[in-house]
Amino acid sequence: MITKTALLIKPKRDHLKHLPETEEVIELAETCTECGWCNRTCPGSMPIREAMISAKEGDLDGLADLFHTCINCGKCESSCNRDLPILSMIGRSAQDAIFGEVYTMRAGRGPVLDTEIEAGGELVVHGEVPGIIALVGCSNFSNGHMDVVRIAEEFTSRGYIVVATGCSAMAIAMHRDCDGTTLYEKCPGSFAPGSLLNIGSCVANSHIIGAAIKVAAISAGMPLRGNFEEIADYVLNRVGACGVAWGAMSQKAASIGTGINRWGIPVIVGPHGSKYRRAYLSKKELSDWKLYDKRTEEIVSGEPAPEHLMYPAETVEEAIVAIAKFCIRPSDNAKGRQLKLLNYADLYKKYMGTLPEDLNLFVRNEEDIPITMRGEIMEYLEKVGWKPKKPVAEPSRLGLDEDAFIRKEIDHLITMKDEISRYLETVGLRSEKICRRTEMEDLYGHSNN
Numbered sequence: 446m447i448t449k450t451a452l453l454i455k456p457k458r459d460h461l462k463h464l465p466e467t468e469e470v471i472e473l474a475e476t477c478t479e480c481g482w483c484n485r486t487c488p489g490s491m492p493i494r495e496a497m498i499s500a501k502e503g504d505l506d507g508l509a510d511l512f513h514t515c516i517n518c519g520k521c522e523s524s525c526n527r528d529l530p531i532l533s534m535i536g537r538s539a540q541d542a543i544f545g546e547v548y549t550m551r552a553g554r555g556p557v558l559d560t561e562i563e564a565g566g567e568l569v570v571h572g573e574v575p576g577i578i579a580l581v582g583c584s585n586f587s588n589g590h591m592d593v594v595r596i597a598e599e600f601t602s603r604g605y606i607v608v609a610t611g612c613s614a615m616a617i618a619m620h621r622d623c624d625g626t627t628l629y630e631k632c633p634g635s636f637a638p639g640s641l642l643n644i645g646s647c648v649a650n651s652h653i654i655g656a657a658i659k660v661a662a663i664s665a666g667m668p669l670r671g672n673f674e675e676i677a678d679y680v681l682n683r684v685g686a687c688g689v690a691w692g693a694m695s696q697k698a699a700s701i702g703t704g705i706n707r708w709g710i711p712v713i714v715g716p717h718g719s720k721y722r723r724a725y726l727s728k729k730e731l732s733d734w735k736l737y738d739k740r741t742e743e744i745v746s747g748e749p750a751p752e753h754l755m756y757p758a759e760t761v762e763e764a765i766v767a768i769a770k771f772c773i774r775p776s777d778n779a780k781g782r783q784l785k786l787l788n789y790a791d792l793y794k795k796y797m798g799t800l801p802e803d804l805n806l807f808v809r810n811e812e813d814i815p816i817t818m819r820g821e822i823m824e825y826l827e828k829v830g831w832k833p834k835k836p837v838a839e840p841s842r843l844g845l846d847e848d849a850f851i852r853k854e855i856d857h858l859i860t861m862k863d864e865i866s867r868y869l870e871t872v873g874l875r876s877e878k879i880c881r882r883t884e885m886e887d888l889y890g891h892s893n894n
């Protein structure tokens with residue numbers, strides 16, 4: 446039916462022209478006033494005005510170059526005082542690239558199998574694989590698809606398991622190396638070290654969370670029914686995984702990210718991600734990193750691992766370094782921590798030119814130090830006055846005294862009571878919140894007000 450309809454409609458649509466001819470692009474560019482409003486409104490701050498100036502001279506390369514980084518939002522067109530069809534002009538200028546758009550991509554495979562988790566999940570928990578990286582989200586990339594390709598290339602080459610969905614999975618297919626091969630052709634598609642899996646469309650993100658849940662169920666034998674809290678706690682403290690929504694484009698993408706956070710997996714969003722106004726950031730040294738050790742039944746000192754849960758990165762280099770760091774978990778054994786710190790320190794040196802400033806926070810004892818970087822890391826640790834500490838055997842955030850935290854918050858509110866009351870009296874208001882606070886004090890037995 447669809448084919449028949451298309452054949453019938455075709456003659457009626459033949460006379461419709463969707464793109465201006467090359468000469469028309471130049472004529473349109475000649476009417477540009479060079480006001481620069483398009484550059485100002487473009488979310489990627491792309492040099493549209495400059496491309497128009499070149500197009501006036503007959504050089505369309507500038508417009509063609511915009512094609513791969515443009516996200517087709519149309520903001521430049523709506524701000525143009527000459528109503529120039531900028532997107533169509535870009536499309537015509539990049540016609541060679543558009544007609545040559547043929548890519549090789551691995552088909553979406555759906556969930557990771559239990560049998561694969563039995564092998565791959567064990568490797569992650571026992572430190573043979575430094576982490577699982579999930580490249581998810583839309584194509585609202587600030588600098589084109591190459592950023593996602595770079596992340597995938599960097600981590601597959603280091604033995605991480607990289608899983609991708611939706612637009613990110615497609616973006617990876619859009620790059621061919623000098624031999625003409627894509628990353629999908631170079632990396633295996635099974636859940637194994639150094640592999641690259643296309644899990645499926647963006648709704649298949651749930652399979653990525655499913656894989657983390659399966660690790661808890663299969664590796665630790667945790668019951669699944671009615672056990673959300675314990676499984677999320679296991680993933681947060683044991684499964685070195687990090688999500689990356691580099692091109693998050695909508696509230697939907699942002700909420701997928703925070704939905705992944707609920708399961709204890711940190712997520713990094715790209716530069717546009719900060720627009721969704723939600724970040725779960727720690728204060729690192731200032732935060733309370735206490736953990737409950739289930740084996741010794743004691744509350745012990747932890748470490749900022751993972752440091753943040755929802756983190757907007759400004760550049761792809763910052764994101765790559767943060768991904769390696771966010772895979773560190775309190776339960777890492779010495780072998781796993783060595784591998785993770787080797788990647789973190791090596792990537793930091795590669796992109797920032799020095800050792801990480803917070804490396805001392807993640808080295809628990811000398812066994813954690815990567816052998817190949819031992820000399821320089823020991824020198825650094827001595828300089829910052831590092832002291833060894835005992836690794837936590839079975840870390841958990843369940844079992845911490847949450848009531849004590851709430852009481853601390855209420856104490857803080859109480860110290861502000863007089864100040865707030867005075868202010869409210871001056872403006873002639875009686876605060877309902879103050880009354881509620883009094884109820885809270887009663888609840889916790891405070892009598893010092």
Ligand code: SF4
Nearest residue numbers: 487515516518519521
């Ligand atoms: S359509 Fe493309 S060039 Fe125009 S504002 Fe959006 S991203 Fe920029």
Ligand code: SF4
Nearest residue numbers: 477478480481483525
């Ligand atoms: S907004 Fe329109 S007229 Fe102004 S520089 Fe951009 S393309 Fe030219």
